[in-house]
Amino acid sequence: MAGEGGMALLDDAARLPGEAGRDLVLKVDAIVAGVHFFADDPPADIAWKALAVNLSDLAAKGATPRGFLLALALPPDWTEDWLAAFSQGLQAGADATGCPLLGGDTVKTPGPLTISVTALGSVPAGRMPVRMAAKAGDAILVSGAIGDAALGLALRLDPDAAWAGALNGADRAHLLDRYLRPQPRLTLAPALLAHARAAMDVSDGLVGDLRKMLKAxxxxxxxxxxxxxxxxxxxxAVAREPALLERAVTGGDDYEILCTVAASEVSAFRAHAAALGVPMTPIGDVVASTPAELLLSRGGAPVSLAQGSFSHF
Amino acid sequence: MAGEGGMALLDDAARLPGEAGRDLVLKVDAIVAGVHFFADDPPADIAWKALAVNLSDLAAKGATPRGFLLALALPPDWTEDWLAAFSQGLQAGADATGCPLLGGDTVKTPGPLTISVTALGSVPAGRMPVRMAAKAGDAILVSGAIGDAALGLALRLDPDAAWAGALNGADRAHLLDRYLRPQPRLTLAPALLAHARAAMDVSDGLVGDLRKMLKAxxxxxxxxxxxxxxxxxxxxAVAREPALLERAVTGGDDYEILCTVAASEVSAFRAHAAALGVPMTPIGDVVASTPAELLLSRGGAPVSLAQGSFSHF
Structure with missing residues (x-):
């Protein structure tokens, strides 16, 4: 299909020069209105999220973005104004992340707005950190802060929740924004390439994603x-309602980086990451247990969670 | 998002070694149940079509497939059996075309089944034929045969159409199959790279797609x-109902290759293509007219068509 839609997308297959000595890193994600975002979110924010969730995967692989492709399925009630705002948001996202739109396809759907983005990046050949590369004794670290997006979603669904009384205006705005506009940790790439053993992005909840990494x-x-x-x-929020900690560590949409690093490299990795503007916090370690499982503790005592990983699927 | 669905897709970003001296060729297409295919088509055929329509774009660029990524939005009524058959069909398509599945994402949708495929191929650096490269004096050629898929769709929608009386069983099966299982012309790549000036695949109707190429x-x-x-x-069919010729040349889903070739190279190109098993038929020529337009003739006399290009959008 030729992809002639309302957007000024390239009308032929896209071309991208090959890079000797580097590996391509590729990721596709689809987001669906009513499932992964609200249909009445500002179109520029929807565009940003569609791009950002993929760039978060590239970030976890230490990749430098090279471009992306977009497949857009528009519902019956789409408008030119909506599409123009979406396109502007997408362009702004591409500019902000150095990841140009390479091509796309626009189709009609009788269903909800569905956006699929395929992001391409590259890393030095053979250097992509993978999920399955953790080793016993590694430290486990996570970037930034966990749980904001899950609490932002909870706040969006119930703005008058009792725990929200603990938040000031800036807190509320922060949580809502972290759900609406995830920030892929692209700047962390050099530190991951230099130090990380296993790495993945945290999209389906810290605890569940860490379990996946350990299992792999x-x-x-x-x-x-x-x-x-x-x-x-x-x-x-957690101080007001302690049970929210569980939501924070199992909720989705953090788009932070989870990685393991040899114990001897933790200091150097954290310093490197900090120099790149990304705080990395040690949260545990990898052990050669039988059976292979993740043990959680709080206040030095073991705990378990009522629910496992939040999953979109 | 991690893409944990029912399919055995890779659970991390995909990696693909860079190729020095070659360009990547990239194309994304989305197909939607009820728009681009029938929801009750055999799942293996749906999988084949999702892959084939993208590989057709790579074929038009003379590209060698390197792999593809899949974003699958499953409707509420999906079943494990359906997904297993879809996956088998996809694997068979990947094997048949030498284009492996590199990664994917599976999500739920309240809407129809929606499949987005991003296909990657490569060509020698700087050699990708583009749509806009036609020159005055070039011959216009098309591969294979035109109109089968449009007639196959018409037959599917109205199996008892009067014109269908002109078809034998093999004819009916041929037309239906050409709609259901388009065959990307990947084998043509060396001939296109050696001889073609402009090239694109015919997906939205021969006349409309040729107009796009000339306009570009x-x-x-x-x-x-x-x-x-x-x-x-x-x-x-056309002999029985002459008006069907218009449907044949404006209907979609041919997935043949349309290209222009310098007049001096037509013979060599056709011989090269024939040696690769692909018949290429001269159907017209490129002229430096003002205004730039496509003139149609039949029996030596100018004709016009009631409708323009069939478009899915």
Missing amino acids: SGLGGRLDLDAVPLSRAAAA | SGLGGRLDLDAVPLSRAAAA
């Missing part, structure tokens, strides 16, 4: 819930 | 409708 590596691990980094806003 | 090149053209290659089945 065939190892167990320990996660100190007290060490999980929280923003001021999330900390205020 | 800023030139006019002449198309001899009598020269348009028809299969035995399509020829039988």
Whole structure:
């Protein structure tokens, strides 16, 4: 199909020069109105999220973005104004991340707005950190802060929740924005390439994603819930309603980076990441347990969670 | 998002070694149940079509497939059996075309089944034929036969159409199959790279797609409708109902290759293509007309069509 839609997309296959000595890194994600975002979100924010969730995967692989392709399925009630705002948001996202739109396809759907983005990046050949590469003894670290987006979604669904009384205006705005506009950790790439063993992005909840990483590596691990980094806003919410900690560490949409690093490299990795503007917090370690499982602790005592990983699927 | 669905897709970003001296060729297409295919088509055929329509774009660029990514939005009524059959069909398509599945994402949708495929191929650096490269004096050629899929769709929608009385069983099967299982012309790649100036695949109807190519090149053209290659089945249908010729040359889903070749190279190109098993038929030429337009003729006399290009959008 030729892809002639309302957008000024390229009308032929896209071309991208090959890079000797580098590997391509590729990721596709689809987001659906009513499932992954609200249909009445500002179109520029929807565009940003569609791009950002993929760039988060590239970021976790230490990749430099090279471009993306977009497949857009428009519902019956689409308008030219909506599409123009979406396109502007997409262009702004492409500019902000150095990841140009290479091509696309626009189709009609009788269903909800559905956006599929395929992002391409590259890394030095053979250097992409993979999920399954954790080793016993590695430290487990996570970037930024966890749980903001899950709390932002909760706040969006119930703006008058009792715990929201603990938030000031800036806290509320912070949580809502973290759900609406995830920030892929692209700047972390050089530090990941230099130091990380296993790496993935946290999209379906910290605990569940860490379990996946450990399972892929065939190892167990320990996660100190007290060490999980929280923003001021999330900390205020959890202080008011302690049960929210579970939502914070199992909710989705963090788009932070989870990785393991040899114990001897933790200091150097954290310093490198900090120099790139990304705080990395040690939250546990990888162990050679039988059976391979993730042990959670709080206040030094083991805990379990009522629910597992939040999953979109 | 991690893309944990029912399919055995890779659970991390995909990696593909860079190729020095070659360009990547990239194309994304989305197909939607009820728009681009029938929801009750066999799942393996749906999978084949999702892959084939993208590989057709790679074929038009002379590209060698390197792999593809899949975003699958499953409707509420999906079943494990359906997904297993879809996956098997996809694997069979990947094997048949030498284009492996590199990664994917599976999500739920309250709407119809929606499949987005991003296909990657490569060509020698700087050699990708583009749509806008036609020159005045070039011959216009098309591969295979035109109109089968449009007639197959018509037959599917109205199996008892009067014109269908002109078809034997093999004809009916041929037309239906050409709609259900388009065959990307990947084998043509070396001939296109060696000889073609402009090239694109015919997906939205021969006449409309040729108009797009000429417009992109800023030139006019002449198309001899009598020269348009028809299969035995399509020829039988058109002989019974002459108005079907218009449907044949404006209907979609041919997935043949349309290209222009310098007049001096037509013989060599056709011989090269024939040696690769692909018949290429001259159907007109590119002219420097003002205004730039496509002139159609039949029996040596100018004709016009009631409708323009069939478009899915």
